[in-house]
Amino acid sequence: MKKMLDMPIWLKKSLGALFWLALWWLISLIINKELLVPSPAQTVAVLGVLLAQPSFWYAAALSMLRILLGFALAALLGTVGGILADRCPPFDWLFSPLLHLIRSVPVASFIILALVWIHTPWLPVFISFLMVLPLFWGNIRTGMAHTDSKELEMGKVLGLSRGKIWKRIRLPALKPYFRSACVTGLGFAWKSGVAAEVICRPDLSLGDLLQSAKLQLETPTVFALTIVIAILSLLLELALNALWKEGEEQ
Amino acid sequence: MIQLKNISFSYPEKEVLKDFSFTLGKTERIALMGPSGCGKTTLLRLIMGLETAQSGEVQGLPHPVAAVFQEDRLLAHLSALENAALAGEDPQRAEKILTALGLGEELHSKPDALSGGMRRRVAIARALCTDSSLLILDEAFNGLDEETKKQTAKVILSEWNGAILAVTHLPEEAALLEAEILQI
Numbered sequence: 513m514k515k516m517l518d519m520p521i522w523l524k525k526s527l528g529a530l531f532w533l534a535l536w537w538l539i540s541l542i543i544n545k546e547l548l549v550p551s552p553a554q555t556v557a558v559l560g561v562l563l564a565q566p567s568f569w570y571a572a573a574l575s576m577l578r579i580l581l582g583f584a585l586a587a588l589l590g591t592v593g594g595i596l597a598d599r600c601p602p603f604d605w606l607f608s609p610l611l612h613l614i615r616s617v618p619v620a621s622f623i624i625l626a627l628v629w630i631h632t633p634w635l636p637v638f639i640s641f642l643m644v645l646p647l648f649w650g651n652i653r654t655g656m657a658h659t660d661s662k663e664l665e666m667g668k669v670l671g672l673s674r675g676k677i678w679k680r681i682r683l684p685a686l687k688p689y690f691r692s693a694c695v696t697g698l699g700f701a702w703k704s705g706v707a708a709e710v711i712c713r714p715d716l717s718l719g720d721l722l723q724s725a726k727l728q729l730e731t732p733t734v735f736a737l738t739i740v741i742a743i744l745s746l747l748l749e750l751a752l753n754a755l756w757k758e759g760e761e762q
Numbered sequence: 763m764i765q766l767k768n769i770s771f772s773y774p775e776k777e778v779l780k781d782f783s784f785t786l787g788k789t790e791r792i793a794l795m796g797p798s799g800c801g802k803t804t805l806l807r808l809i810m811g812l813e814t815a816q817s818g819e820v821q822g823l824p825h826p827v828a829a830v831f832q833e834d835r836l837l838a839h840l841s842a843l844e845n846a847a848l849a850g851e852d853p854q855r856a857e858k859i860l861t862a863l864g865l866g867e868e869l870h871s872k873p874d875a876l877s878g879g880m881r882r883r884v885a886i887a888r889a890l891c892t893d894s895s896l897l898i899l900d901e902a903f904n905g906l907d908e909e910t911k912k913q914t915a916k917v918i919l920s921e922w923n924g925a926i927l928a929v930t931h932l933p934e935e936a937a938l939l940e941a942e943i944l945q946i
Contacts, residue, residue, distance in 0.1 A: 666835040669810045670849035670892050671826025680848065684839045 550732035559736040567716065575636070575718040576744060579705035582640025583697060589641075590648025591690065597649065598656035611646045619643060619704045623711045632714045639708035640701040647700060648693045655689030656682070694752055702745040763787055764809060764896070764925070769818035771804055778804045781818075782946070788895065791926040793936030796946040802929045803832065805946070806898050809927065828892035828922075830902040834885040836873040842884045843869040850891030859887045862917045864910070878905040886914060890921045899928040903935050915939055 516524070533552055540551035550558075562568045597604035614622075623639055630638050659682055667677040709719020718741060725733035764786040771779040778801035786792060794802045807813040808820065810827045826849065836845045842865055847856035860869060863883040873881050882905050889897060897918070903911045915938035918926070928939055936943050 662831070662833060662835050663837065665812060666829070666831065669812065669827050669829045670888070671894070672849060676848075680837060680840070684837070 547729060547731050550735055554732045555735040555739065558730075558732040559739065562733070562736055562740070568721070571716045571718055571721055572740065572744065574714075574716050575706065575709060576748070578633070578636040578709075578714075578717070579640045579701050580748075582637040582642075582705060583644055583701040585637075586641045586644035586697065586701070587648050587690075587694065590645045590693070591652050593645075593649045594652025595656060597653045604653075607649075611649055614642055615646050619707055620711070623708045626708075627712055632712045635712045636705040636708040636714065636717070636719070640705040643700050643704035644693075644697040647697045648690075651689040651693040652686060655686040658689075659685040691756060694756075695749065698749055698752060699745060702741065702748075706741055763822050764824070765819070765821040766805075766808070766815075767819040767821075769808065769815045769820065771801070771808065771813065771815050779808075779815075784944075786896075786925050786927055788925055789923065791928075791939055791941035793928045793930050793933075793939060793941040793943050794946055795930060795933070795936070795943055800946055802946060803900060806900055806927065806929060809896070810898065824894055824896045826892055826894050827896050827898055828889040828894040828924075829898040830885050830889045830900060832900045832904075834873070834881045836881055836884055836888075838873055841870045841872060842876065842880075842887075845873065845884050846887035846891055848888055848891075850888075850893060852891060856887060856891045859890050859917065859921060860884065862921075863887055863914060879907070879910060882906055883910075883914060886918065890918065895924040897922050897924060897926045899926065899930075899939075901929055901931070903930070903932075903938075911935065911938060 519527075536549075537552050540549045540554075543549045546554055593607065597607065619639065622642055623635065626635055626638055626642075663681050663685075664677065667681050672680070706719050706722070709717040710723050711719075713720040713723055718737060722734060722737045722741075725731075725737060764784075766782065766784045769779055769782045769784075770777070776799075778799070782801070782805070784805070794805065796802055804813065806829075808815055809823060810829055811823060811825060828849075837848070840848070842860060843853060843856055846860050847853045850856060857869060860866065860883075863886065865880060865883055865887070868876060868880060873884070876884065882902070886899075886902055889899075899918075903914065906914060915935075919940065926939060926941060928936065928941055930936055933943060
């Protein structure tokens with residue numbers, strides 16, 4: 513046990529993944545029906561076929577673009593909204609019921625409602641935006657409220673300009689809150705964006721491929737696409753962390 | 763000249779200043795002394811514009827004020843040099859003062875890498891680099907040993923030409939600043 517505890521973290525995580533892979537393989541062996549649970553080997557074979565199709569790559573790229581666009585819009589407007597909500601109480605009173613509603617209503621309800629109003633290719637953008645917006649809004653508002661009042665007082669007494677107070681005191685204080693919203697929000701954006709694609713089925717999207725595979729009872733393809741979605745989400749998270757690290761070093 | 767006439771100030775649970783009058787000339791140095799809770803820090807906050815007197819007259823309050831607060835209030839993400847030059851926009855002056863205060867080797871260290879006494883001196887350097895006619899020192903020598911206090915006071919007196927208003931519990935610190943003691 514002590515030997516396992518001393519292992520590097522990547523090895524521990526790889527062993528964990530290996531365990532679940534083995535369990536999946538074992539279950540597929542026991543059930544022995546591709547339609548219900550395809551084996552890892554069958555899934556990898558389908559994945560190979562998918563990867564060889566240019567349309568799959570277009571679908572993955574467009575899905576990612578839609579979701580990232582929704583995420584970026586939410587990051588921008590959520591940050592501005594969170595700042596305004598802290599600085600201007602009437603603004604906060606006006607928008608807090610709306611944000612509460614967005615947080616509590618299931619994503620499927622919004623997708624079905626928005627399907628009536630929004631042109632299909634834009635729906636995943638809107639849904640990703642809607643699900644991530646309250647996260648940035650809330651985090652930034654909390655960050656604003658938790659900015660050290662003594663530091664702000666110091667800036668005021670020493671006569672720092674408004675711009676300098678933002679640059680030197682407010683923005684550094686907001687950074688951890690923004691980062692946490694980015695990490696959580698990216699996962700949210702993926703889940704809600706792909707869910708929207710599954711329901712509204714825009715052309716060239718992972719959600720459409722997923723829904724088609726389900727309707728044609730191609731369970732290995734559903735498994736393969738789910739793995740692709742998980743990997744893309746993980747890669748985006750890693751890219752975001754790397755970007756953040758580089759920014760901090762600079 | 764700063765003038766406070768018949769100032770009164772109360773917190774919800776306590777009255778701290780009542781009909782208090784006070785004048786500080788352009789190059790005067792005053793050390794405020796008195797028991798805890800007598801209103802020394804409140805008086806400084808009134809002069810810094812952080813509180814408003816409930817009655818009385820206030821004249822000639824400067825802005826900005828070069829202040830050393832009871833806590834260091836250094837920005838954790840900035841180096842000692844960047845903290846010292848925060849208000850003054852003159853890194854060369856900040857470097858000169860930090861060096862005079864014995865921090866020449868620590869210019870690029872972040873506050874969490876400095877000892878309590880070093881952080882205190884960075885806060886003093888930041889105030890000395892602020893373009894103001896008034897230097898406020900709220901227990902500025904806390905955490906400094908006797909030798910460092912002497913050295914720091916010497917730097918303050920050589921680098922500051924305006925008025926000084928200090929809060930201290932020790933007459934020796936008032937003497938180091940060559941300040942007149944005012945009991946409140």
